[in-house]
Amino acid sequence: MKTNIKTEKRARLHKKIxxxxxxxxxxxxxxxxxxxxxxxxxxxxxxxxxTLASASDIALEDKVTKVERAKTVGxxxxxxxxKNKITNVVFDRGGFxxxxxVRALADSAREAGLIF
Numbered sequence: 001m002k003t004n005i006k007t008e009k010r011a012r013l014h015k016k017i018x019x020x021x022x023x024x025x026x027x028x029x030x031x032x033x034x035x036x037x038x039x040x041x042x043x044x045x046x047x048x049x050x051t052l053a054s055a056s057d058i059a060l061e062d063k064v065t066k067v068e069r070a071k072t073v074g075x076x077x078x079x080x081x082x083k084n085k086i087t088n089v090v091f092d093r094g095g096f097x098x099x100x101x102v103r104a105l106a107d108s109a110r111e112a113g114l115i116f
Contacts, residue, residue, distance in 0.1 A: 012095070015095075017092060017095060021090055021092050023045055024047050029090050029092045030077070030109065030116065031044055031092045032092065032094050032096065032102055034094070034096050039070045041055050042054040052086065053086070056073060060072060070101040070102075070104040073108075074104070074105040074111075075108050075109070078114045089114050089115070091106060093106075
């Protein structure tokens with residue numbers, strides 16, 4: 001039986017990152033997940049195990065590139081975080097490389113007012 005080495009590597013990296021990164025109510029964890037089609041981001045309080053805010057690009061139009069959609073997700077998450085009076089977060093890239101869509105999401109969230 002074949003195994004997906006790429007997925008296993010990402011899971012291993014994510015486990016290593018999660019051993020160091022944890023979110024609280026004052027400074028939640030910005031968790032990013034990137035699938036082949038969509039981009040998801042959540043602000044998570046790991047102490048209570050609650051998602052404080054979330055955003056994704058599922059409802060967005062398909063006429064723009066994936067990087068532009070990731071930028072929109074970052075902006076939407078930052079505005080939702082401001083509604084909940086959250087400014088400081090800790091970034092969890094989820095085992096993905098910090099480039100492309102993950103970087104675009106992080107940069108747009110920073111530009112919209114999140115500090116990490």
